[in-house]
Amino acid sequence: MNHLNQLFGVSSGAGPYRDAVTGLESLNFSDEIQQLVTMPPENTGSFTALLEMPATQAMELFTSSSPATVPRIAGDISPPTLHLYGSLNFPPAIAAEQNGNFSGDGESVPSSFSERVKSEPDDSYPTVENQNHNKRKTRGKKVKSSTKKNKSSEEESEKLPYVHVRARRGQATNNHSLAERARREKINARMKLLQELVPGCDKIQGTALVLDEIINHVQTLQNQVEMLSMRLAAVNPRIDFNLDSILASQNGSLMDGSFNGEAYHQMQQWPLDGYHQPEWGREEDHHQAHFLMGSGTLHPNQVKMEL
């Protein structure tokens, strides 16, 4: 609580009052915030009195932090105010959105999280105490959505001077929740990547279904590999595996005909090769592998595959 006192102490006056209030608020945080959220902005004057931070510094603070998508914030809150808490609350928001998280069986150092957080304080220390009612509202919203996850405690510990955070009742210790949140953040970031990679995953909400899709995709790809190897084996009897000899052949122009495959080996033995290549060049355009002639070996920089 020291930094909280510091926080309040820096802005003018009402220190002891604030301390008492913070103690109270730590108990009734969720209720208050829910009320706050439902109240129109004008009625939160009491909170601004409590917190008393100049609005200009708030804006500075907000614009300095990285913007994060917080789609669930109430519309009446102006966009700049979202950013700070967007960056802080992004993981639990996402975490809450998904209907279950991975069980906490791995410990990860919250280095990434704290790094990100530390980058911000330097320029916004003076603006620390900015907490107008809008901010409280945004956090309140997020509190609602992140059902039982710890949010405020980490903010407390990291963004020391200006994190205006109330510990929620029954929260785990700071270090644990920090670690857990950093870990969850990592997982969610990677899940997003996976969602982009796997086609058709973007629309899906919820970790379980996304995981289903991923498993499905991997299995599909593995089956495709099986199929392709079967086809290749079937094609094989008339074809040599000897791509090298194909490539080593002196028909440079033949190769430029952009034909790819072992069948070349057969082709070259026929006298009509030179006759045929223009046709191949025209027709094979949808899988062109230009094997440029080397000394019979494939040089990576000489092989261009436009697949």
Add this chain to the structure above:
Amino acid sequence: MQPTSLMKEEFLKKWQMGLQIYRPLIDNTSVSERRKAIKLSADVAMASLRRGTTCWSRALIQKTATENNFLVRQMLSGIKAETLINKKLPKVMCHRKIVRRSKKNFMRRKSRSVSEEVAAKARKLIKRKTQGLRNVVPGGEFMNNDVLLIQETLDYIVSLQTQVNVMRSIVDAAEAGIERTACYLEKLKFTIED
């Protein structure tokens, strides 16, 4: 991240190397043998692209090395082959029944509320899915960390995609080539007979 052409080239090169190694065995064998050889060399090629940096590639190489040591050694150049093949992956011993029973007892003591139950069910579901993912990804059983699991899956999917793309183009070209050769053979026949 989609497969790049550089990745495809490397894969193709390694795959060819593997196929070359198999070549003396292949000419007179059955289709299934050939298929196995093709798939093996493709898999090892895919795994060797990662040079042992990822867990799945190591697991895949170890898996193939148990049966086809020779091929694997040939395909991987240098000392890396030895270390990769001989290194034992950590075994995770977990008697699931015992763990499950103890969890059940533990859960019985806790007081339940509706929201907790829902969350617990969701967590269980997700656990089941992650277990399913571990079964699919090679070497998944050794990844206790969820973060690691997802990272490996990402890499694995990208590599699989390259593998599929390259193989597909080769197969298409080969099959098209077969048809073409057949056509031209026919044409040849006609021209000759004239």
